[in-house]
Amino acid sequence: MAFWLFKSEPFKWSFEHQKQVGDAGQQWDGVRNYQARNFMREMKPGERGFFYHSNEGKEVVGIVEVTATAHHDTTSDDPRWECVDVKAVMDMPMPVTLEAIKAEPRLSEMVLVTNSRLSVQPVQMSEFKLICEMGGLDPKKAMG
DNA sequence: GCCAACGTTGGC
DNA sequence: GCCAACGTTGGC
DSSP: OOEEEEEEOTTTSOHHHHHHTGGGOEEOOOOOOHHHHHHHHHOOTTOEEEEEETTTTOEEEEEEEEEEEEEEOTTOSSTTOEEEEEEEEEEEEEEEEHHHHHHOGGGTTOHHHHOTTOSEEEEOHHHHHHHHHHTTOOHHHHHO
């Protein structure tokens, strides 16, 4: 079981939008970066990740779950670009800011910190649990 | 709004 | 296959 982080600018696609589409989920489209695409290819239905608001907010705001394996991104004509489907699972009671993440020595290896431009990235289980705790969320609940 | 870091493109 | 030029991301 792997854990992930999905980054989105809230004025383009926010966690609120994500919640509105419900359990049907929605393709995580628009990714045009090989590294990010390759991580999506590794994802399996049922795996969970953080929903992170970049630019505005700069915080982890909720938990999402992968509902479909990688398939063609319908917003691109180019068959190279694929994406998974995700659905919103629960809110982070207290959003965890990038500032707080950077201030936590145990999170210094997070991809969010070491490669801030990667929009889809893996998260270690220890990192996942710790951020849940920082956000007031029981890690067991978040992990499903 | 700026700019550093990074990724991609295309000429050679 | 190299690398300069360019475009984009995202923190500040």
